[in-house]
Amino acid sequence: MSDKEPTNFLDDLAEAEAEIDAENDVDFSDEELELDALRAERDELRDKFMRALADAENSRKRSERDRKEAENYGGSKLARDLLPVYDNMKRALEAATDEQREVSAALLEGVELTMRELVNTFKKHGIEPISPQVGDKFDPQTHQAMFEAPVPDTKAGDIIQVAAEGFMLHDRLLRPAQVGVSSTPG
Incomplete structure (x- = not known):
């Protein structure tokens, strides 16, 4: 009998320890x-x-960029609509003869x-004229070719006539300068 009791006791102890370990493992794994x-x-x-x-x-940056763009370019339609007024005033001043200047000074x-006030207002709002001169090289970024003609003593691509000034609104083209361009003389 004494042989069986210790074996039984050891078996019981091993079983009890296994049960305790199993309970602890379950609790530990549940907590884990x-x-x-x-x-x-x-x-x-944290990711959200x-x-x-x-x-x-990004929204703040986008709205700041949109605000700046609206501030700088929001009036471009009005500015574009005022350019013919500028052109007509300039033509009127250029068309006046000396006799008319004396009579209607x-x-x-x-x-x-x-005209000066209009130009000052343009400058105040970032509108700058593009004033090409006869003999300048044609630049498709700022000029619009209205016609092309062969003119002696010129190179192909030289401006031979300026029909209308162009204008920039800050860094954007508002209206290209309208010019006549020399083709290769024949």
């Missing part, structure tokens, strides 16, 4: 699983937060002052 789930949820929430923060920053002076 819960901890892993919480970590995964934390990481997911970082994405929301990046989206907010006050009127022409008023037109000149109005």
Whole structure:
């Protein structure tokens, strides 16, 4: 009997230890699983937060860029509509003869002052003239060729006549300068 009792006791002890280990492993693995789930949820929430923060920053930058663009270029339609007024005033001043200048000096002076005020207002709002000269090289980025003609003593691509000035609104082309261009003399 004494042989069986210790074996039984040892078997019982081993069984009890196995049960305790199994209970601890289950509890430990449940806690571990819960901890892993919480970590995964934390990481997911951190990722969502970082994405929301990046989206907010991108929206702020986009709205700032849109605001600046609206400030700089929002009046481009009005500016484009005022360019014919500038052209007509310039033509009126150029068409006046010396005799007309003597008779209507006050009127022409008023037109000149109005023209200067218009030019100053253009400059104040970032509108700058493009004033090519006869003999300059044609630039398709800022000039529009209205016609092409062979002219002696010129090179192909030289400006031979300026029909209308062009204008830039800050760094954008508002209207190209309208020019006549020399073709290769025949």
